[in-house]
Amino acid sequence: MKRSTHIVMAALVAGVIALLSFSAPQTAPAQSVSYLGINDGKKTPSESIRELMTYTDEHPSELGSAEMRRDLTSPETMTPAQDPLIKDAPFTRPIRLGVQSSLLKSSQRDLIMKTRDHLVRLYGLGKINVFYLDDQSLTTAIRAGQVDFFISDVNYFTIEEGFAFVEALASLWPSDSETPQNATASVIVARKNGEREAPDLHDLATRPIVAVAPESLSGWLAAAVELKKHHVFMGDDLLAHTTFANGDVSAVFTKMNMDPKVVGVLPACELEYMAEKGDIKLRDYWVVNQQMSDGLRCLHSSALYPSWVFAATSEVKPAVRKAITTALFTMDGKKMSAEWSMPVSNRPIYDLFYTLKIGPYQDLAQWSLRRFVESNAQVLAFISLLLFMILTYAGTLSVLVRRRTKLLRQALAERDQADQEMQVSRQHIENLERTGLVGQMSTVIAHELKQPLGAVSNYANSLLRRLKRGDINEERFEMALTEIVEQTARASEIVERVRSYAKHDYPPRKVDDISAIIDSAIQTFRRSRNTKAAVVVRMRPKSLAEVDAWEIELAILNLLKNAADALVSVNNPRIDVRLEQADENDWRLTVGDNGPYLTDEELARFFKPLQTSKGEAGMGLGLPIVANIAERHAGNITVSRNGERGVKFTILFPRYNDPNLKDQVPWPKGDEEVIVYQAGGNGPVYRKTLNIRSMREARRLSLESIDLAFDEGEVPRTVHSSVLTDVARVMEMGKPISAAQSDVTHESNRDKERKWIDKEVDRFVKVDASFIQTLAMAIASIQSKEYGDQLLAQGKAEMINQQPIGTGPFQFERYQKDAFIRYKANKDYWDKEDGPKVDNLIFAITKDASVRYQKLKAGECHIMAYPLPADVDSMKKDPSLQVITSPGFNVGSLYYNTEKAPFDKAEVRQALDYALNKPAIIKAVYGGEGEQAVNPIPPTQWSYNKDIKAREQNIEKAKELLAKAGYPNGFETTLWSLPVQRPYNPNGRLMAEMIQADWAKIGVKVTITTYEWGEYLKRAKQGEHQVVMNGWTGDPDNWFGNLYSCAAVGGSNYSRFCFKPFDDLVVKAKQITDVGERTKLYEQAQVIFFEQNPASPIGTSLSNEPMVKGVKGYKSEPFGQHRFKGVWVE
DSSP: OOOOSEEEEEEOOHHHHHHHOOOOOOOOOOOOSOGGGOOOSSSOHHHHHHHHHTOOOOOTTOOOOHHHHHHHHSHHHHSOOOOHHHHTOOOSSOEEEEEEGGGGGSTTTHHHHHHHHHHHHHHOGGGEEEEEEOHHHHHHHHHTTOOSEEEEEHHHHHHHHHHSOEEEEEEEEETTBSSGGGOBOEEEEEEOSSOSSOOOGGGGGGSOEEESOTTOIIIIIHHHHHHHHTTOSOTTHHHHTEEEOTTOHHHHHHHHHHOTTOEEEEETTHHHHHHHHTSOOGGGEEEETOOOSSSBOSOOSSOOBOOEEEEEETTSOHHHHHHHHHHHHTSOGGGSSEEEESOOOOHHHHHHHHHHTOGGGGGGGSOOHHHHHHHTHHHHHHHHHHHHHHHHHHHHHHHHHHSHHHHHHHHHHHHHHHHHHHHHHHHHHHHHHHHHHHHHHHHHHHHHHHHHHHHHHHHHHHHHHHHHHTOOOHHHHHHHHHHHHHHHHHHHHHHHHHHHHHTTOOOOOEEEEHHHHHHHHHHHHHHHOOOOOEEEEEEOSSOEEEEOHHHHHHHHHHHHHHHHHHTTTOSSOEEEEEEEESSSSEEEEEEEEOOOOOOHHHHHTTTSTTOOSSGGGOOSOHHHHHHHHHHHTTOEEEEEEOTTSSEEEEEEEEOOOOTTOTTOOOTTOEEEEEEEEOSSTTOOEEEEEEEEOSHHHHHHHHHSOOOOOOOGGGOOOOOOTTHHHHHHHHHHTTOOOOHHHHOOSOGGGHHHHHHHHHHHHHHHSOOOTTHHHHHTSGGGOOOOHHHHHHHHHHTOTTHHHHSOOOOSSEEEEEEETTTEEEEEEOTTOSOSSSSOOSSEEEEEEOOOHHHHHHHHHTTSOSEESSOOHHHHHHHHHOTTEEEEEEOOOEEEEEEEOTTSTTTTSHHHHHHHHHHOOHHHHIIIIITTSEEEOOSSSOTTSTTOOTTOOOOOOOHHHHHHHHHHTTOTTOOEEEEEOOSSOBTTBSOHHHHHHHHHHHHHTTTOEEEEEOOOHHHHHHHHHTTOOSEEEEEEESOHHHHHHHHHSGGGTTTTOTTOOOOHHHHHHHHHHHTOOOHHHHHHHHHHHHHHHHHHOSEEEEEEEOEEEEEETTEESOOOOTTSOOOOTTOEEO
C-alpha cells in the first residue's frame, strides 16, 4: 500500500462553518411567481416544464422574412456543415437557448433570429431549441438547470451572476458604437412646442416622464442615473414622476403626442429607427442633455454602457461552451446591424446599481443608523472622546472645588447610619434564624420523642396489666424496666439538645458515618410526612466526616421536606439522594426531585431569608438554615436544575481521612448501596449493593441505569408502626417473643413483596432503549471534562467548539476562515492497525457544489461532499472517479408551527399537504437521487409503517379542508427556505418556489424568506416561524423523540407539536427493549402522525460520495459523517 502525503476534501461542511464562522451566506431575493412563469393554474409545474422543453418552434411573431424561413427548411440548413469544429461538436442532446422576452421589443431583435439561424445552419435544425421567457421565468429556469445558454441585457446578467454560476461568452457590438463596452445608452426626448432651445435636465422636475420599462437599462435606468447625478429629483420623487409603457417604445411616443409636456425615455438608436420607418420625424423632437463624440453615433442623453450578453449556465460542458462561442464569433457582422464580440467588463453596471441603490445595493436605499455609525466610526469615536474629556474635566473640577467638604461630611454620616442599620438587620436575622432553627429542631424532637414515649407507655401499661392479673415474671419485668430506662434517657438527651441550641451552645463535631445520618434522616422524614414521593438513595457505607450529626440530619430533613412540598401535584414523584466523593478531600451530598420547572429568577430566591414559595404556611427560613449549617461545616450549598424538571441541591463538606481506620475503603473503590424507599411511611424498602472496583467503574455506574434485581434472600423485612403494640401484647400473654412474631412481614407476603419490587423497578429505573444508538451518533461526542473545567474557569466556554480537544485519529492544525481546515495525523492514536494512514487531512471549504465538482475533476481534491443530484450520473460515467452510493437515513420535511394560527388546526395542515405536488418536487429538486417521503422516518428504518400511503395532490380536497377550517379564501403565510445544501434537501430555494406555486392554487399566498444557518436554527427553535424547512437523520427513537415529542418543544421539535396520544406511544416505546413491541408502538405513532400532519415529509435522498479512483479504505456513513480513519490514496 502506497502511503500518500495528504488527502484533500472539498466539502460544504455547514456544521464546521456554523461553529467557526459568522459570515451570512447571500441568498436570492424572494420570488412570488409560478415555476418558469408558464403555469396557468391548470397544469402542474412539472407538466409545464415538460411542455416547454419539448417546444422547439420560434416566437410566432418574430420568424423573420419568407426568405429566412425558406433558408431554415432548405437542405443546406437541415444538414450540419462539414467544418471539423461543427462536425465534431460534443452535443448529446439539443441545445436549450433561453431568450429574455423583453429583447424582442428592441430594434436589435433581428439579431436574435439571425443568431438562432446561424446556429441552426451550423448544427442542424433539431439541435437548437429556443425559449422566450420573462425575467422571473428565465431566472427559475437557469437555477433549475432547464436552459444551457441564454441571451439577456447586461443588467439582468449582472444580477444573475451574483446568485447563480453563469459565465458571459460574448457581448453585443452594435455597428453604431465604436466599442462593445460603449454599446448602449438612454435618450431623453421632448416634443417641440414652440421652444427655441431644448429643455435641460432640471426642467424635467416639473414635467411628467414616460419610460419604456423600470428594469430596462437603456429604456430607463441609464437616464435615471443622469437625473440622480444632476439632483433633478430627491429620494423617491423620481419614480413618483414616472410612468412606464410595459416595454412598448411606440406607446412612449403616443403619450408624448397626447400631452406635449410629457418627456420620453427611450433606448439609444430607437429614435433613428422610428424615423427610418417613417413613424416619426426627428425635427419634431428635442434631445435633452445630448451627449456628443463619446463613441456612440446614435442620439443619446446618458453615459454609455455594455449591451446584450450571450451567457452559459453551470450545466454546460467546457467543450460545448467552446463550440458555441466559436460559432458566435464566426457570424458575418457585415450583413447585420451588430455582431457578437469578446465579453466586456460589467463594472459600469455595478456603478449604476450603486447610484440607484438597486440590485445588490438595494439595502442602501434607506438610511440605517447602524450603517451610518459603521461608516463614520472613527469620527464619531473622536468626537465622543473629546466631549467626554471636556465634560469630565469640567464636572470634576466643579465638584472638587465647590462640594468636596460637604460631600465628605455627608458620606461619613451615611456610612454611620448604614452601619447602624446593618447591625440591627443582622441581629434581627440572627434572631429569626435561631427561632427557625429551634422550630425545625422541635419537629425532629417531636418525632423522636414520640417513639421513646410510646415505648415507655406500652411497656408500662403491660407491666400494670400483669400486676393486676398477678402474673409477675421477674425476667419479663427486668427487660421491660430496662427498656423504659433506656427510652427515658433518650428522651432526656433530646431535651438537653433543645436547650443547648437555644443558648447557641453548639456541641463539638465528631467523626461520624454520613450514610448512617442520611438513613436516620430519611426514616424521620418517612415517619413525619405522608408523601407520595418515593426516595431513591445511593451512598457508600463508612463515609466518614467530622460533623455534628444532628445538624447534618436537620439539613437533609429540610431538603427532603422542600422536595416533598414541590412534588404534591406531580405524577410519579421521586426524590433522589446521592452521597459520593467529589474528590480526595470532599464529600458531595445531593438531594434532587422531578418537580416543576423553575426559572432563573425563582432559583436565585432560594437562599434569601424570609422569602418562601409556600405562602402563609412557610417562614422562608429552611434553606438559609441549611446554608448556615453547611458553612459551619466548612462547606457550601448550591442549587441547580435537575435536568429538564425539578431542582437539585448539592452540599459539599470536608471528608475525614484517617489512615489508621481499617474499614475506610480508598476512593473510588468499595461498595455502593442503592436503597429504594417506596412512597409512604410504611412502604417496602429495597436494597442493592454495587461493588466499585475502579474509577472507570464508578463513572460507568453514574451513567447507567441501576439494575435493582433482588434475589429471594435479599427481599427486606418491613417494620410497621404497630410493632411495639404487638410485642407488648405478647408480653401480656406471658409468652416468649419469637423472630416470626417480632417481624410483621410473614412468609405469606413473599409474593406480594416481589410484586412490589417489580413495580418499583419499573417506576424508578427509567429504561432508555435508544441509549446505545444515540451514543453511537456524532451528536454524542464525549468531551474532556478537565478541558471543560479549565475553559469555564477562564470564562471561555465557547472555545469547547472552536478549539476542541479529543482522541481522534487526526489533530487540528490550522483554520483559515472560508478557505480550509488543516489536520495532521495523530501519531499517538490508540488504534495502530486501523489508524490514520495519511499524514495530512485538509477540508477545503467550498460552498458552491459546481465548483467542488470542478475541483474534484481537476485533481485539486480527492473526495467531494454533497454533490448536485444532476451531476451524479456524469460522475458515475467518469472513468477517473468512483461514487459510493448508499441508502439515505434522512427525510426532508416542511414543519408547521402548530402553536400559531392557522396551523394549530389539523385540517389546515392536511390541506397544505394535499396541495403539494411532491413527485414534481422530487424530480426537480432531487433529480434521480431521491424518492418521495411518506412517513416522518425513511423507509430504510426499522419500524417504518408500510401500510400508510402518501396523499396525492388533490386541489379540490385541499380547498374543502381549508373551508372546513374557516379559511375558504386561503390566507397569507411565510415559508423559511433552507439556506444550506443538505442531502435531505439539495436545493431549498427551488423547493420553496415550487411549494409557493402549489399553495397559490388553493389561495395560500406564500412569502419566502431565510436566514444565515446558525440564526435560522436559533429562530426556528424559538418558534418564530410559521412554516420552516429542515430534515433529520437518526434512529427511530431519535426521530420521534427529538422532532415531535412534548419534551422536545423548544428544541428540535420545529412543529412545536405536543399531542398526548402520540407522545404516550413514543415515551412508552423508548422504554421497551423488545424490538417487536417497539415496532408496533411506532407504527401506531405514525398513523397518528399521518392524521395530525404536524409536518409534511417531502423526500428522502440517496447518499452519494464521489471520489477519485485512488482513494482506498473509505466507508460511507449512513448518518452523513465523513471519517478518514484507515483511508489512504494510491
